[in-house]
Amino acid sequence: MIEIAIFSDIHGNLPALKVVVKDIEQRGIDQMYCLGDLVDFAPWGNEVIECIRDLKIPCLLGNHDERLAFNNPIIPIPHHDAEETMQRTKAINHSKDTITEANKKWMSQLPYTIELRYKIKDTFRKVLLVHASTRSNDEYIHVGHDSKDLEGMLTLSGADVIVMGHTHIAYQKEILLGGNDKRLLLNDGSVGRSREADRLASYAILRISEQGITAEIVKLEYPVQEVADAIFKSDIPDFYGNFLLNGNVTV
Structure with a gap:
């Protein structure tokens, strides 16, 4: 299993960064x-x-x-x-x-972005890191954002997971693109x-394994x-x- 830690929006707060x-x-x-x-x-x-x-x-x-x-x-x-x-x-x-x-x-x-690709046996998993959205580093994507727009971002990016910050509110949201094609939208807070x-x-x-990708907000x-x-x-x-x-x- 591959584990990745992702954080953002420190805003000059060194004591909080040290704890994380x-x-x-x-x-x-x-x-x-x-x-x-x-x-x-x-x-x-x-x-x-x-x-x-x-x-x-x-x-x-x-x-x-x-x-x-x-x-x-x-x-x-x-x-x-x-x-x-x-x-x-x-x-x-x-x-x-x-x-x-x-x-x-x-x-x-x-x-502006970092793209990570991991190979788990014969399957590649793509993780896309952005600050705010795939389009901009100052767009607010809240948990209640338009589902069709989120589906479009995930489809165009080809990512299994898009990880973002910017809103300062953590959440994870599973998006079903059809059939068993489940993608993940994750905000690290x-x-x-x-x-x-x-x-x-x-x-x-983020935890990436043969069984799929799971996320934990700490x-x-x-x-x-x-x-x-x-x-x-x-x-x-x-x-x-x-x-x-x-x-x-x-x-």
């Missing part, structure tokens, strides 16, 4: 992949990038990474109110000012800025108060520390 990596290592899983969004909203953007680099973890270019790497403009998100739009702008500008040029250059060279009520760090494990506690306090002491708006502490808020 330690758990993966303790499970003896050698293959780790990151789906991007290393930066913004917590104070350790450079340290997170350097951790991923030092561990040589293959990583995708998330939409937040792309904005910093290429100095793209900050475009407001339609579902954010004026207050959050202002706080988001301050937080992203903080990253633009503090992420080193060397780390920006490294992010600028990250791929978020390491450092979960939008789920429990605010736990999450990642996904959730872990990390020192949230420590992270929030570090945000409060930094120039990042307190909004993002309060977000982590207030699990009943689903921004």
Whole structure:
């Protein structure tokens, strides 16, 4: 059996990343992949990038990474109110000012997708890693997304599994394309800025065997108060520390 660990959306939260990596290592899983969004909203953007680099973890270019790497403009998100739009702008500008040029250059060279092919006896299994969707690194694909569109993405990609992040909400969804052709859509949630009520760090494990492909979503506690306090002491708006502490808020 082949085991793969996949995580994403760290958003500068180094303590949460350390907890996730330690758990993966303790499970003896050698293959780790990151789906991007290393930066913004917590104070350790450079340290997170350097951790991923030092561990040589293959990583995708998330939409937040792309904005910093290429100095793209900050475009407001339609579902954010004026207050959050202002706080988001301050937080992203903080990253633009503090992420080193060397780390920006490294992010600028990250791929948008990673395709993995494994041979199990006489059968090939294809796993496609994306940040948000097969079309874009900033499209939101929630669990209730249009089924026909999901079927189309899986058919066009030829993947047995598409793994994504971006929404900060973990889920797995089986898609039946016809007959016994079952495919899997998997969201690994978020390491450092979960939008789920429990605010736990999450990642996904894929297990590939002769019997097929299964997925597990792992959730872990990390020192949230420590992270929030570090945000409060930094120039990042307190909004993002309060977000982590207030699990009943689903921004």
